[in-house]
Amino acid sequence: MSTPESAPDSTPDEPEDAVAGADAVETTDAVDTTDAVDVAEAEAEEGGKGAPPLVELTDVSKFYGNIKALEGVSLEVHAGEITCVLGDNGAGKSTLIKIIAGLHRHDEGRFAIEGEPARLSSPREALDRGIATVYQDLAVVPLMPVWRNFFLGSEPTKGAGPFKRLDVRLMRETTRAELLRMGIDLRDVDQPIGTLSGGERQCVAIARAVYFGAKVLVLDEPTAALGVKQSGVVLKYVAAARDAGLGVVLITHNPHHAYLVGDRFVLLKRGAMAGRHTKREIALEELTRQMAGGSELEQLSHELARAPEPGHLGGHPTH
Amino acid sequence: MSTADTTVKSTGPKNGGPDERLVHRSPARRLMSRPELGAVVGAAAVFLFFSFAADTFLRASSLSTVLYASSTIGIMAVPVALLMIGGEFDLSAGVMVVSSALVSSMFSYQMTANVWVGVGVSLLVTLAIGVFNGFLLTRTKLPSFIITLGTFFMLTGLNLGFTKLIGGTVSTKSIADMEGFDSARTLFASHLSVGGVDIQVTILWWIGLVALATWILLRTRAGNWIFAVGGGSDAARAVGVPVTKTKIGLYMGVALAAWISGQHLLFSYDAIQSGDGVGNEFLYIIAAAVGGCLMTGGYGSAIGAAVGAFIFGMASKGIVYAQWNPDWYKFFLGAMLLLATLLNAWVRKRAEATK
Numbered sequence: 059m060s061t062p063e064s065a066p067d068s069t070p071d072e073p074e075d076a077v078a079g080a081d082a083v084e085t086t087d088a089v090d091t092t093d094a095v096d097v098a099e100a101e102a103e104e105g106g107k108g109a110p111p112l113v114e115l116t117d118v119s120k121f122y123g124n125i126k127a128l129e130g131v132s133l134e135v136h137a138g139e140i141t142c143v144l145g146d147n148g149a150g151k152s153t154l155i156k157i158i159a160g161l162h163r164h165d166e167g168r169f170a171i172e173g174e175p176a177r178l179s180s181p182r183e184a185l186d187r188g189i190a191t192v193y194q195d196l197a198v199v200p201l202m203p204v205w206r207n208f209f210l211g212s213e214p215t216k217g218a219g220p221f222k223r224l225d226v227r228l229m230r231e232t233t234r235a236e237l238l239r240m241g242i243d244l245r246d247v248d249q250p251i252g253t254l255s256g257g258e259r260q261c262v263a264i265a266r267a268v269y270f271g272a273k274v275l276v277l278d279e280p281t282a283a284l285g286v287k288q289s290g291v292v293l294k295y296v297a298a299a300r301d302a303g304l305g306v307v308l309i310t311h312n313p314h315h316a317y318l319v320g321d322r323f324v325l326l327k328r329g330a331m332a333g334r335h336t337k338r339e340i341a342l343e344e345l346t347r348q349m350a351g352g353s354e355l356e357q358l359s360h361e362l363a364r365a366p367e368p369g370h371l372g373g374h375p376t377h
Numbered sequence: 378m379s380t381a382d383t384t385v386k387s388t389g390p391k392n393g394g395p396d397e398r399l400v401h402r403s404p405a406r407r408l409m410s411r412p413e414l415g416a417v418v419g420a421a422a423v424f425l426f427f428s429f430a431a432d433t434f435l436r437a438s439s440l441s442t443v444l445y446a447s448s449t450i451g452i453m454a455v456p457v458a459l460l461m462i463g464g465e466f467d468l469s470a471g472v473m474v475v476s477s478a479l480v481s482s483m484f485s486y487q488m489t490a491n492v493w494v495g496v497g498v499s500l501l502v503t504l505a506i507g508v509f510n511g512f513l514l515t516r517t518k519l520p521s522f523i524i525t526l527g528t529f530f531m532l533t534g535l536n537l538g539f540t541k542l543i544g545g546t547v548s549t550k551s552i553a554d555m556e557g558f559d560s561a562r563t564l565f566a567s568h569l570s571v572g573g574v575d576i577q578v579t580i581l582w583w584i585g586l587v588a589l590a591t592w593i594l595l596r597t598r599a600g601n602w603i604f605a606v607g608g609g610s611d612a613a614r615a616v617g618v619p620v621t622k623t624k625i626g627l628y629m630g631v632a633l634a635a636w637i638s639g640q641h642l643l644f645s646y647d648a649i650q651s652g653d654g655v656g657n658e659f660l661y662i663i664a665a666a667v668g669g670c671l672m673t674g675g676y677g678s679a680i681g682a683a684v685g686a687f688i689f690g691m692a693s694k695g696i697v698y699a700q701w702n703p704d705w706y707k708f709f710l711g712a713m714l715l716l717a718t719l720l721n722a723w724v725r726k727r728a729e730a731t732k
Contacts, residue, residue: 159615182617191615199609201675202601210605211617213598223596266616 110173111136112274112305113158113189118167120153127153130167131331133324135274135305140296142316143309144349145326151309154326155278158307159191160184185211190267191276194283198259200252204244205233207251208266232269240265240295257288261295268299275299276307281315293319313349317342325349412669413681415721419667419713420688427695434698437574444576447690448583450660451683452638455586456630457658458665458682459594463627464607464674465521467510469528470631471657476532477503477632477639478649479540482549492557500636506532507632511625533655540651553647565637566645579641583683586634590679603627608675663710664689667717688713 111134120128128150135141145151156162157169160178169176171187178184181191198207206229214225233247242261251259260280267275277296281289297319300306310316316323323340325333325348333348427434434443453470460467467473480502485495506528513524540547552558568575594600602623605613614620643649666672667688668681692709696702 181615185617193612193615199605199612199675201608201671202604206601206604210601210613213601215598223592224598224601226596 109137110170112172113307114168114170114173115154115157115164116168116170118154118157118164118169120150120157120162121165126329128157128164129330131324131326132167132334133307134322135307136321137273137305138300138303139321140300140306140308140319141322141324142320143307143324143326144311144313144316144345145332146311146349148328149326150329151311151326152278153329155191155276155307155309158184158189158274158276160189185270185272188271188273189276190270190272190274192260192263192267192278192280194260194279198251198263201250203248204237204251204254204262205230205247208233208236208247208262208269212270236265236269237262240268240298255288257284257291260284260292264292264295264299268302268304272304274305274307276309278309279311280308281310281312289315311349313342313346317345412676412678412721413684414669415717416668416681416684416688418720419717420684420691423688423691423695427691427699431695431698431700434695439694439698441574441576443690443694444580444687445690446694447687448577448579449638449641450664450689451583451686452579452586452641453631453634453657453661454664454668454682454686455583455590455679456627456634457661458668458670458677458679459590459603460627460631461662461665461670461672462594462607462674462677463603463624464610465514465624465627466525466662467628467631468522468525468658469506469510469532470525470635470661471659472529472532472536472654473503473506473632473635474638474642474657475649475651475654476506476536477636478643479536479549479639479651481640482552482643482649483540483543485552485555486550487543489555492552492555492561495552496561496640499639500633503632503636503639504629505632507629507635508625510631511628514628515621515624529658533652536651536654547651549649549651551647552643558644558647561640562644565640565643582637582641583686586637587679587683594679599623599626604675606674607671660689660710663714667713669721672718685717 113133113135115131115133117130117132118128119126119130131150131154133141133143133154143151143154153162157164157178160181160183163177163179171189176187178187178189184191199210202210209229209232214228215222216225216228217223230247234244237244237247240261242258242265251262254262260277264275264277264280280292280296284292293315296306296308300319308316308320317337321337323333323335323337323345324331325335335345433439453474457467457470477499481492481495481499483495484490484498485492488494510521510525510528513519514521517524537547540549544550564578566578568577570576592600594603602613602618602620605618606620606623610620642653664685665677665682666685668678668683668685670677670682689710692713693703693706696706696709
């Protein structure tokens with residue numbers, strides 16, 4: 059296996075070069091975080107006059123039998139912005155995703171796509187309305203080649219009648235080109251996608267959603283199972299998708315990752331909304347504190363503090 | 378971590394030309410990664426073995442008999458392989474063949490209709506059984522092993538029960554003198570003479586089905602979906618693949634082949650033993666597995682299943698030509714299944730490790 063450094067036109071390791079290929083650099087580097095914040099501010103000033111949010115949830119609730127899985131949650135997703143949903147295990151993050159992705163329907167409240175009230179009946183319908191969801195563990199089919207995975211469910215065909223067939227050449231070339239555009243330089247699009255690393259698989263799934271014209275990208279804990287380096291790689295592609303004009307919903311329980319890329323933050327706790335902030339209103343420390351449970355954390359630190367050894371546990375038995 | 382590094386770092390856009398990081402893989406290495414390899418090696422070994430062990434094995438007439446035996450297994454092994462790639466089993470496939478023949482024969486006989494009417498009714502009934510299997514599977518989400526084991530026993534019972542109820546005996550009456558029998562026999566059970574050698578029409582059906590299945594698997598959307606539902610049905614559903622339809626379609630494919638096999642059975646003998654077919658489902662599954670289909674789904678090929686069927690065609694007839702006790706065939710089946718599956722696993726591991 060040769061390394062990219064051996065390539066004739068490569069430059070030595072520099073972070074910027076690691077981001078993307080030459081044609082992707084324009085978009086990735088020109089629009090950095092501050093620009094994105096400007097966009098958010100501009101939209102905030104426009105208020106009601108501007109385009110409606112791509113996805114807007116208002117006081118949405120979901121019940122499973124007599125269990126409240128989600129209660130009174132509101133969030134909005136704008137084009138070119140990242141909305142982060144933060145919460146601990148069991149906070150209702152997956153339920154929220156499933157409503158947006160079309161797997162479940164909400165029971166109360168309002169769910170609007172581009173201003174129109176919506177009730178999605180299947181993931182397919184969500185896809186048709188421009189909402190693509192990338193799940194952490196089930197984003198791809200491991201044994202299938204990368205190019206077959208890339209087009210899975212939306213394969214281009216040519217020919218008519220019984221001779222209608224997959225446009226294999228187009229599929230391979232597009233897969234390679236689109237991944238390169240996202241900054242993934244793949245060795246071989248024919249390799250089973252299971253041979254890629256976890257981060258790369260996430261990135262293929264993101265590139266796929268971008269290519270198929272998704273307007274809203276829902277990412278379910280994209281960095282949860284990844285190491286530090288790979289998480290960074292995935293976050294770069296999340297930012298690249300944002301810069302391509304998509305609205306992104308990033309579900310995570312890592313406030314550090316969320317704060318790096320997020321424009322808006324929604325905190326969930328035990329199925330209810332515990333806070334809703336824009337990046338300007340909240341600092342990382344506060345976000346982390348709220349995320350970690352705030353006062354609960356203080357209480358926990360008390361409980362965990364070394365207490366003087368109680369007599370009945372320590373010491374020698376007295377008999 | 379190093380994998381992420383090597384792929385993320387881009388060296389700028391490349392205009393065509395092979396990637397310099399792609400290690401050139403020799404054609405032999407490429408061949409190694411094909412799912413059919415284990416079966417092809419096995420087929421060559423079995424062929425050589427019987428060429429030496431049985432003097433008459435290499436005669437044209439013997440080879441034609443071997444091909445015929447292979448085709449009767451192969452016609453069913455093809456859709457069973459597709460089903461296995463789709464991640465499911467069908468234990469009812471063996472008796473379904475006989476059910477299909479029985480329906481065709483009894484309907485024509487009882488209604489004194491043209492046999493083609495019976496053939497048509499049989500097609501509908503057999504496809505309905507396939508839909509039943511697929512529908513029950515996708516609805517209940519029970520393992521296909523249980524569902525089709527259920528239909529296997531139900532069909533076995535129905536075959537015997539109905540035949541006795543209607544005809545009084547365990548076999549159907551001959552329909553050889555009925556209208557349309559000759560034309561139906563031409564389609565399902567005739568043989569052509571090519572250069573003095575008999576070629577059974579089932580061999581043509583077999584080749585046709587293998588070609589069709591290969592086309593579907595590799596070059597159509599449905600084929601992509603078959604691999605996907607077998608390799609990761611949740612992921613497939615999440616990107617919009619119609620998982621339920623794909624699986625029901627696969628069971629209908631098995632039913633279609635069972636119909637072809639059933640009609641062949643009927644028109645080559647003109648009467649049917651209602652207790653036949655039990656156990657044949659394992660032949661089809663073994664042929665597909667030997668041909669490189671993964672038991673867990675998501676990987677395999679129709680050509681591999683054809684080669685698997687050819688191995689068992691050679692073995693079943695080769696043992697006769699070598700004048701051995703045919704009982705050894707069963708032992709051979711089991712041993713071949715184990716060897717081929719081990720070989721396949723080993724080859725796949727090697728092929729992927731040295732990518």
